[in-house]
Amino acid sequence: MSTRTDQGLSLHHITVRFGGLLALDDVSLRVSPGRVVGVIGPNGAGKTTLFNVICGFAAPQSGEITLDGKPFKPRPHHLNRHGIARTLQGVGQFNGMTVLENVLTGIRTGKPTEKAAYEALERTGVADQAAAYPAMLPYAKRKRVELARALVARPRILLLDEPAGGLDAEEIDWLAELIRNLDTTVLLVEHHMDLVMSVCDEILVLDFGKPIALGSPDEIRGNEKVAEAYLGTAA
Numbered sequence: 001m002s003t004r005t006d007q008g009l010s011l012h013h014i015t016v017r018f019g020g021l022l023a024l025d026d027v028s029l030r031v032s033p034g035r036v037v038g039v040i041g042p043n044g045a046g047k048t049t050l051f052n053v054i055c056g057f058a059a060p061q062s063g064e065i066t067l068d069g070k071p072f073k074p075r076p077h078h079l080n081r082h083g084i085a086r087t088l089q090g091v092g093q094f095n096g097m098t099v100l101e102n103v104l105t106g107i108r109t110g111k112p113t114e115k116a117a118y119e120a121l122e123r124t125g126v127a128d129q130a131a132a133y134p135a136m137l138p139y140a141k142r143k144r145v146e147l148a149r150a151l152v153a154r155p156r157i158l159l160l161d162e163p164a165g166g167l168d169a170e171e172i173d174w175l176a177e178l179i180r181n182l183d184t185t186v187l188l189v190e191h192h193m194d195l196v197m198s199v200c201d202e203i204l205v206l207d208f209g210k211p212i213a214l215g216s217p218d219e220i221r222g223n224e225k226v227a228e229a230y231l232g233t234a235a
């Protein structure tokens, strides 16, 4: 039976191998309701693999995922019905569709409504671009459209895959403010350390697939293993 403390998304001892390479080595993580949880680590640490496991794009050789305490076998096209939405790295929009139509593709269950799509676009500050085609927009605006597409179904868990990639400092500040004000649980996979440190309640650090630290931003900042993993880059 699930209990209150089981609520949310949990990874239990997840291991993923690609041939002889251990991409994730016994990784456990709980993403509790209302929390913003970050996953960081140097290049090749396993962040994308972890994200892919949660989305059903990669199958673990061992371990289990649970949602609200019950076994969860993610499938990319079924995330929506479980109240989970993700953004794509980059922008990933359909260029033959308007911004509004792109956002409507984020609603996979129930009837897509333009009102919901406009609200999502307003939330990300690009409602005035609803009739535009994505290719006409600057990269940062396209990233905002991608966020609106993920938010339109009002997910209870939002998976953000490097949302700061390619953005300038001002746009990253805007993104941080948005994440802080979301009324949803967030799992954030991100390279941009300042963003992670400023919005996350808890951070998991991976290195060569292994979890080397889990804690608050302050705990992670002061963690020697983390500093070593980054070999002197800002941690």
Ligand SMILES: Nc1ncnc2c1ncn2[C@@H]1O[C@H](COP(=O)(O)OP(=O)(O)OP(=O)(O)O)[C@@H](O)[C@H]1O
Pocket: 018, 021, 022, 023, 041, 042, 043, 044, 045, 046, 047, 048, 049, 050
């Ligand atoms: N499909 C695959 N086949 C073989 N090896 C893979 C595959 N996907 C990832 N890997 C390897 O698994 C390891 C973890 O990769 P992953 O992309 O998850 O790391 P990452 O932390 O997201 O890296 P980056 O920060 O560079 O995006 C790397 O050594 C990578 O080369």
